[in-house]
Amino acid sequence: MDELTRVRDWDTGAEGLSDRARAAARARLETAITEESRGRTARTGGLNRRLVLRTALAGAVAAGAGVTVVVTRDGAPHRTAPLHTVSAAEVLRRAADRSRTANRDLPVPRDDQYFYTRIYVVQTYLKGGRTRTWTDESWMSVDGSKPSLRQENGKIHHDPPLGKHEVRWPPTVYSELQKWPTDPDKLLDQFRHGMKSSLRNDVDAFFEGCMLLMGPRVLPPALQAAAFEALSKLPRIRLDYHDATVAGRRAVGVSHPGAAFTFLFDRKTYDYLGLRTKGSSAKKVNGEWKQVNSYYRTTTLEDIQVVDRIGQHH
Structure with missing residues (x-):
């Protein structure tokens, strides 16, 4: 799940996720993961796993008023300060x-x-x-x-x-x-x-x-x-x-x-x-x-x- 941490540089000065936006973000992310794991490439255009997960998370972030969301190892999302993508x-x-x-x-x-x-x-x-x-x-x-x-x-x-x-x-x-x-x-x-x-x-x-x-x-x-x-x-x-x-x-x-x-x-x-x-x-x-x-x-x-x-x- 480390690839989910790659979405960066969103506006972290915005208000935190509402309960509704948080639930929507979680649902969208879980749907993308489930679809990918079942091999339903038709709905994703054959995208690879990393791009599917990044796209799902990016959509969830956009829905959450520009707050960066990182999914931790226990599955709980939280806000984080921006960090440019580096190795x-x-x-x-x-x-x-x-x-x-x-x-x-x-x-x-x-x-x-x-x-x-x-x-x-x-x-x-x-x-x-x-x-x-x-x-x-x-x-x-x-x-x-x-x-x-x-x-x-x-x-x-x-x-x-x-x-x-x-x-x-x-x-x-x-x-x-x-x-x-x-x-x-x-x-x-x-x-x-x-x-x-x-x-x-x-x-x-x-x-x-x-x-x-x-x-x-x-x-x-x-x-x-x-x-x-x-x-x-x-x-x-x-x-x-x-x-x-x-x-x-x-x-x-x-x-x-x-x-x-x-x-x-x-x-x-x-x-x-x-x-x-x-x-x-x-x-x-x-x-x-x-x-x-x-x-x-x-x-x-x-x-x-x-x-x-x-x-x-x-």
Whole structure:
């Protein structure tokens, strides 16, 4: 149903759909889908599925006083801000251009310092639509040689220093990140661990990119842009219009069908806003752990600083 999100650039300043117009739009769309699925090409002039669905939706939008309607995965229409038709790869390339000036004011962290982060978390459960929010503050040792204080879902965790044979991946030490390639093709090869493109290897590459950009870390110049450009070369990446807002900003997502992560970008500026993940709650039933409620979790980095001690903000 992703093709239904391609109708853009209608006047979103108009009033919302009336109940009558909304019902008419839904009926017209469902009729088009039913006719196409039964192979009734006579009524559509032999149009292919994508054009049938786009035409049906365009007619529904026109009937609804110029309001853009997007049919989400659960079939519920809602209004959305206009977004020019671009590919997922193009969104990532524009995000790369935008990121070249990001975090320029952050100093190069010393190994003995800390990353201070403030992260806003929104967790929405699929059943019932219940939403929970947290603002988590954490202080993570740059090289892992010192204890760290991490807040997760409002709960504080005291993490010991890394063990002798423990390492972080991707690294957080700046000198290690400087060794990473900033050529997108070479970086993509590293994300794939030198393996050829395949569904499994591409999912792993997408995951590696998510881990690098998730932070907290200070990336050398051009590395973040190179990461977005490298991921733009992956086959099967797709746009996701499910996300309406992130920290008050209209967002569009870029995801991979085999991964649980979605990159979120501002729809107008292509600023990188954060990540959305899909997870589930576990409950013990008859002695066995079972997944009982799935949710979407959106994390937005509100602040990152390089500080000298736990408790310091600037």
